[in-house]
Amino acid sequence: xxxxxxxxxxxxxxxxxxxxxxxxxxxxxxxxGAESIDLLExxxxxxxxxxxxxxxxxxxxxxxxxxxxxxxxxxxxxxxxLGARFPFLSAERIGEILAxxxxxxxxxxxxxxxxxxxxxKG
Amino acid sequence: xxxxxxxxxxxxxxGTCELALALAPGLxxxxxxxxxxxxxSDGCGKINAALADYSGRYETVRFDLGxxxxxxxxxxxxxxxxxxxxxxxxxxxxxxxxxxxxxIRAYFSENVAARAILLKCVAxxxxxKKRGRLIYVSSSAAERPAPGQGxxxxxxxxxxxxxxxxxxELAGKGITSVILRAGYVQAGRGRAFLEENPEIIRQVPLxxxxxxxxxxxxxxxxxxxxxxxxxASILTLDGGLSAGxxxxxxx
Numbered sequence: 001x002x003x004x005x006x007x008x009x010x011x012x013x014x015x016x017x018x019x020x021x022x023x024x025x026x027x028x029x030x031x032x033g034a035e036s037i038d039l040l041e042x043x044x045x046x047x048x049x050x051x052x053x054x055x056x057x058x059x060x061x062x063x064x065x066x067x068x069x070x071x072x073x074x075x076x077x078x079x080x081x082l083g084a085r086f087p088f089l090s091a092e093r094i095g096e097i098l099a100x101x102x103x104x105x106x107x108x109x110x111x112x113x114x115x116x117x118x119x120x121k122g
Numbered sequence: 123x124x125x126x127x128x129x130x131x132x133x134x135x136x137g138t139c140e141l142a143l144a145l146a147p148g149l150x151x152x153x154x155x156x157x158x159x160x161x162x163s164d165g166c167g168k169i170n171a172a173l174a175d176y177s178g179r180y181e182t183v184r185f186d187l188g189x190x191x192x193x194x195x196x197x198x199x200x201x202x203x204x205x206x207x208x209x210x211x212x213x214x215x216x217x218x219x220x221x222x223x224x225x226i227r228a229y230f231s232e233n234v235a236a237r238a239i240l241l242k243c244v245a246x247x248x249x250x251k252k253r254g255r256l257i258y259v260s261s262s263a264a265e266r267p268a269p270g271q272g273x274x275x276x277x278x279x280x281x282x283x284x285x286x287x288x289x290x291e292l293a294g295k296g297i298t299s300v301i302l303r304a305g306y307v308q309a310g311r312g313r314a315f316l317e318e319n320p321e322i323i324r325q326v327p328l329x330x331x332x333x334x335x336x337x338x339x340x341x342x343x344x345x346x347x348x349x350x351x352x353x354a355s356i357l358t359l360d361g362g363l364s365a366g367x368x369x370x371x372x373x
Contacts, residue, residue: 037291044249 202247305360
């Protein structure tokens with residue numbers, strides 16, 4: 001199953017992204033301008049197409065910053081703490097996000113792909 | 123013809139109440155396919171007896187806001203609904219300062235939190251279809267509770283706010299909502315109250331209680347395409363009761 005291809009079709013159906021190239025590296029909010037209602041529709045469509053239960057907070061990395069603060073308060077390494085909260089993200093990807101947060105919402109298409117692949121296995 | 127076919131399918135929550143049973147025939151005759159919820163087998167029997175003439179043109183389903191498992195079963199059976207008419211409301215009359223603490227928690231969990239979860243599931247199904255109508259049947263007690271109706275009124279106001287926000291958030295995706303606040307109605311708990319307190323009708327400018335069929339007709343209108351502009355709004359259907367000062371009206 002080509003998750004990325006299906007996901008791209010879903011996004012093109014939901015959002016006004018004509019003329020934009022959507023790759024695994026595309027930022028959902030920063031580049032495509034996804035708003036909360038778009039993310040909701042996306043979650044519903046992912047649930048429908050991939051037959052998985054979608055937790056919006058997880059797939060859209062909603063509490064990423066909150067967990068960073070929590071890790072700091074508990075004196076734990078942020079990468080490990082975040083890895084346990086977002087088990088579908090690789091350690092490498094979590095490192096990337098941590099380095100990228102300053103520039104805005106770091107959510108990329110490939111994070112959704114990872115989530116769908118992870119949930120489909122279960 | 124049995125089963126919904128391509129008719130708009132709607133969940134009627136609290137499907138055993140008199141108002142729901144007054145609404146169902148009208149829905150069926152207008153080409154809708156109602157699915158009426160019940161909580162125990164007596165309720166299921168009551169629906170089937172009331173709708174005996176409409177066999178195959180409606181369905182019933184067990185659903186209880188107080189039972190999270192029944193939500194799972196509901197959505198395992200039905201992938202989505204085109205409309206929702208929500209009559210469900212637990213009765214809990216007590217002075218707030220006299221209320222049992224566990225009962226307060228349970229009441230809000232069932233009537234507010236569980237309703238929000240149900241709305242989430244229903245709305246997500248409607249988002250897939252890109253259309254849907256959400257109707258919440260509230261009560262004039264939400265705005266003007268009698269002493270003893272504080273917990274009930276708070277839950278009603280909270281539920282109204284949930285429905286209003288759904289209409290606010292999702293109208294752009296074809297999903298709208300409306301809240302209907304009914305006043306004194308000759309049905310169910312309302313009838314029992316009116317029998318005990320007949321003098322109360324003198325406070326209603328219309329000088330009578332509403333009939334269940336009148337409320338049903340109002341709901342049918344709210345489900346019609348002509349009413350789609352009535353979104354995220356609260357309508358009052360109380361014969362004028364809440365428009366003026368309370369007290370006996372002299373004519």
